[in-house]
Each structure stands twice: as C-alpha cells, then as structure tokens.
Amino acid sequence: MVHRTAVIERKTNETDIRVELNLDGGDYANKTGVGFLDHMLDHIGRHGQIGLQARATGDTHIDDHHTVEDVGIVLGQALEQALGDRAGIERYGFASVPMDETLAQATVDLSGRPALVFRVEFQSFGDDPASIGRFDVQLIQEFFQAVVNHGRLNLHLHVPWGSNNHHIAEALFKAFARALRDAVRISGQEIPSTKGSL
Numbered sequence: 001m002v003h004r005t006a007v008i009e010r011k012t013n014e015t016d017i018r019v020e021l022n023l024d025g026g027d028y029a030n031k032t033g034v035g036f037l038d039h040m041l042d043h044i045g046r047h048g049q050i051g052l053q054a055r056a057t058g059d060t061h062i063d064d065h066h067t068v069e070d071v072g073i074v075l076g077q078a079l080e081q082a083l084g085d086r087a088g089i090e091r092y093g094f095a096s097v098p099m100d101e102t103l104a105q106a107t108v109d110l111s112g113r114p115a116l117v118f119r120v121e122f123q124s125f126g127d128d129p130a131s132i133g134r135f136d137v138q139l140i141q142e143f144f145q146a147v148v149n150h151g152r153l154n155l156h157l158h159v160p161w162g163s164n165n166h167h168i169a170e171a172l173f174k175a176f177a178r179a180l181r182d183a184v185r186i187s188g189q190e191i192p193s194t195k196g197s198l
Contacts, residue, residue: 004184005051006081010074014066015058021078023184026051032071033057034064036135037143040173041071048177050184064139072143076150083184086110091192093182097175102162104171106179109154112198116141116148117156120172122165132165140169144176153183 004023011017017032028045030038032054045052054075058067083089093108104120122130122137130137148155157176162168191198 002084004082004084006078008074008078008081010070010077012070015056015070017054017056017058017067017070017074019055019071019074019078020051020053021075021082022051023079023082024051025049028052030054031056032067033060034067034135036132036169037064037068037071037139040169041075043170043173044177044180046177047174048181050181064135065142068139069142069146072146073150076147076152079147079151079153083110085191086112086198087191088186088189089192090183090185090187091198093179093184095175095178095182097171097178099162099167099171099174100164102164102167102171103160104162104168104175105156105158105160106172106175107156108176108179108183110152110183110198111154112152113154114149114152115154116145117158118144119156119158120168121159122168123163130165132169137165137169140172 006021009018030041056067056071091110096105118141124130159168
C-alpha cells in the first residue's frame, strides 16, 4: 500500500511552519498561533478524514496575514507531495454544507492546474471591516489561494446565503474538507485524465 503522506517545513523571516499530512487518516492537532485558523484546520482534519498537524510561529504581533497565508502555502505543498502522480484518485469532489442560516458549497478538481473562484461575501457592520473576533476574514481567501496555488487544484467556493461571519467561515472549511475527502479517494488505478497526467 502506498502511503500518501507528507511532511513539509518552511522557514522565512516572517514564519516558521511545519505541516504533517496523511490523506488516508490520522490525528489532527493544529497550533499555529492563530486560534481561529487552528479551529478551521481542525475542521479540515475532522471532516476531510485526513491526518493534519500544523505547527507555526509567526509575526502575529504585526497581524495574522503572514502566518495564515504561509500555512496555506505549506498545506498546499504537503497536499501536492502526498498526492504523488495522482493515479487512482477520484479527482473531483463536491460538498454542500449548511450551518444554521448559512449554506456553503465547495467543488474541487485535483487537476494539476491552480484556479480559485471565491464567491463569498462576509458581513461588515458600520465602519468596521468584516471580522470574526480579531480575525480578519479577508485572510480566508488568502489561505485558500495559497492552498490552490501550491497544491495545484481547482477550487470553487460559494456561499449563496449566510449572515453570521463565523458560520460562513466554518461552513466553508467544512465544505472544502468534505469535497477534498471525495476528490482524494482512491477509486481506481489509472490517472483520471485522457492526457495521461495531472
């Protein structure tokens, strides 16, 4: 049996990150220094039924941007490595996840070609930018863009309705996790493309 695992480390002047990924299951425990990101990564592990352990330190005294984006980069790199030549995978996955008043939809194609479509509107109140506690919701798109670019996948995220920012974010991550779970599932032996490669 091929072990679809990866351990990726990345260190810059802004962040120091290690991600361990097992596409076929395992524990999840994430400590990035950004509490809300940890919560969302735990959803990827639980609902994606994958082993995911991310550890990060970063310049969060400035803001969370570098840490969130760089964790997305390393997770994408780990996904790319763990998938190998992508032979036998289902390739496509779709999930529609409700959370109270919110509905989130995710569609994944592990095509080898990075593309993100992000049709999500978070709610802002008065002059304050949209946020979840102190977490800037703009970073959610930055995270997924980094995963897409470095994991070489096509990802469409859409929230047709929702009014609570926490619900919107959580439903998005759960939908992504469930779509990814289906896309990485082994369903054959061949590379799922008429080109013969992904």
